[in-house]
């Protein structure tokens with residue numbers, strides 16, 4: 371839950387007066403043009419960035435901008451895994467770093483992705499690395515999983531596989547997901563709530579079904595991807 375949330379960098383405001391609620395147990399798409407403030411918002415949700423203005427609460431706590439909330443897992447495109455660690459060592463690190471770690475579950479995810487435990491992370495393909503990063507994030511048994519363009523470097527087959535695992539696991543366990551991506555069509559299949567940012571402000575937020583209903587009959591707005599694109603192009607009057 372964020373109220374009047376804002377973040378100012380030396381160059382200016384990255385996010386302004388943003389009030390929103392991420393509904394629990396849902397898969398929420400966070401979209402917007404480059405520089406709209408998506409990563410900044412995610413940084414404050416995960417507790418890694420301190421807000422300049424406003425308040426944010428995550429599971430009743432106020433993140434202090436100094437470290438990740440224990441119930442939150444964060445996965446970015448960069449996937450900062452140690453390249454010289456093997457997959458098994460990476461999971462061992464996960465066990466070490468997270469009190470609620472579920473080793474059997476994390477190993478199961480890696481096995482299902484057919485990634486060899488003895489392989490060094492630096493030798494894995496982008497898709498395999500993402501599966502290991504996802505196992506590391508889910509092994510923590512988070513209540514909220516924040517994903518900042520985690521699929522950006524994957525081929526369409528790998529994207530599909532990762533998204534499928536993600537949605538299956540998160541829906542099955544009631545994990546709330548906040549997922550940013552520029553591939554709007556892909557989000558259509560997996561997300562049931564949308565938050566759209568433009569120029570550091572929340573331009574549109576709501577359940578996908580309700581948003582589509584509210585825009586029914588308007589040309590080119592019969593799908594989430596086209597609706598979002600119209601808002602991103604500022605074709606829709608404020």
Ligand SMILES: Nc1ncnc2c1ncn2[C@@H]1O[C@H](COP(=O)(O)OP(=O)(O)OP(=O)(O)O)[C@@H](O)[C@H]1O
Pocket residue numbers: 379380381383384402403404405406407408409410411
């Ligand atoms: N550490 C930083 N220092 C200064 N300015 C920053 C910093 N991080 C982001 N910004 C600026 O804040 C604004 C929002 O950036 P942010 O990365 O949140 O956008 P984004 O929506 O995630 O963009 P993209 O889709 O390109 O990843 C941009 O103008 C960016 O240049």
